[in-house]
Amino acid sequence: MKPRLLDLFCGAGGSAVGYHRAGFDVIGVDNRPQPHYPFRFVQADALAVLEDLDYTSHPPYDAIHASPPCQAYTTMNNRHGSDSPPLIAETRELLEQMGLPYVIENVMGAKRELRSPVMVCGRSVGLTLHRHRLFESNVPLMTAGCTRPDDRDAAVYGKHDQRRIWTRADGSELRAATLSEASTAMRVDWMTWDEIREAIPPAFTELIGYQLLQHLNARVVA
DSSP states (O other): OOEEEEESTTTTTTTHHHHHTOOOOOEEESSHHHHHHHHSSSSOHHHHHHOOOOOSSSSSSSEEEOOOOOOTTSHHHHHHSSSSSOOOOHHHHHHHHHHHHEEEEOOOOGGGGGHHHHHEGGGGGGSSOEEEEEEEEEEOOOOOOOOOOOOOOOOOOOSSSSSOOOOOSSSOBBBSSSHHHHHHHHOOOOOOOOHHHTTOHHHHHHHHHHHHHHHHHHHHHO
């Protein structure tokens, strides 16, 4: 059997596909409907699910990934405020009670809230994508750091309203202009614009997932 991974605050499944490719059986949880989530999905409050898990006997999962809402930590909301509550500390507290390998992912603006996170850069995992994410874990993680960006890299963010936000030196726009362009940059072909702009590229969690799997395998051998 494949090891089981619980994917909390799962969104449309960018993280899930990466962990699946790494070798996990993934189950997603989100408080909003996720009709495009590619694996088993449960609509529920992620923190309530953690609180209700019974770990007194055999743990139902082998590892847990959590992506608390990033809105409280984004650069723009750090400037202007956000109605979204910061959930990283509360999520970590519950995860630590589980005693399982865990990963917490968030945006660069959450660096102060995360404990010794590693950064994954889009270009470092082979994507033509301008995107960076931080990953905290209670198991050792390694990444390639930040690879020098290419002027052709696309950024996927914001409302799809055709506004020009960031222009390159050659006059082209950094932000992906179409869903097709965003899908190519992220290597995600099943999401809407609103889903993909918040998603974690599968290549990010595939890298993290391989390391989680190695940790689990080493623990079994030991």
